[in-house]
Amino acid sequence: EAQVTQNPRYLITVTGKKLTVTCSQNMNHEYMSWYRQDPGLGLRQIYYSMNVEVTDKGDVPEGYKVSRKEKRNFPLILESPSPNQTSLYFCASSSEYSNQPQHFGDGTRLSIL
Amino acid sequence: EDQVTQSPEALRLQEGESSSLNCSYTVSGLRGLFWYRQDPGKGPEFLFTLYSAGEEKEKERLKATLTKKESFLHITAPKPEDSATYLCAVPGGNEKLTFGTGTRLTIIP
Numbered sequence: 001e002a003q004v005t006q007n008p009r010y011l012i013t014v015t016g017k018k019l020t021v022t023c024s025q026n027m028n029h030e031y032m033s034w035y036r037q038d039p040g041l042g043l044r045q046i047y048y049s050m051n052v053e054v055t056d057k058g059d060v061p062e063g064y065k066v067s068r069k070e071k072r073n074f075p076l077i078l079e080s081p082s083p084n085q086t087s088l089y090f091c092a093s094s095s096e097y098s099n100q101p102q103h104f105g106d107g108t109r110l111s112i113l
Numbered sequence: 114e115d116q117v118t119q120s121p122e123a124l125r126l127q128e129g130e131s132s133s134l135n136c137s138y139t140v141s142g143l144r145g146l147f148w149y150r151q152d153p154g155k156g157p158e159f160l161f162t163l164y165s166a167g168e169e170k171e172k173e174r175l176k177a178t179l180t181k182k183e184s185f186l187h188i189t190a191p192k193p194e195d196s197a198t199y200l201c202a203v204p205g206g207n208e209k210l211t212f213g214t215g216t217r218l219t220i221i222p
Contacts, residue, residue, distance in 0.1 A: 042213060098208040103159070
């Protein structure tokens, strides 16, 4: 089954404790992306990647890091999380470019205390 | 800067009452426009892609249309299971993707 898998689905942690949210897709997609979703602000793109070793900033990249060492994986790293990063996070992938339909994971709800 | 504005923010309809959702956009060089459906606690689910003005796509009770400045999602004779948040998005020339804030649709039986 074609899917985008995120882990963990839920996480409560404390300010400053480094964390990684993993994202993996099994569709051999080139394009992968991370979004955060906040009430009233909608989905905002954090980082995206066109291919292995190629990453670019989205609209809200501050406080986040990403890497794309393999085509299927695109982890999101919060080196020193802060409460304003409490949000619902989605990973997505598409076959080649941003103008192809995105397949989304089920989301990761992060709470930073 | 690419911008996407959706209206209304929320819409409540009686079952069977048809209506339309609006998505207006500003982007330099349209490369497509997406519609997604999102259920509570889930990731967005792809509905349609429209690539050029005048294009229309249909799926069950939903029909999406596109002009040079906006897109409409028409819902005909909706059922309670059509209740969801509907999102539109446009890709930018730099491969970024910009989403609107969505329309929360509630269909009352």
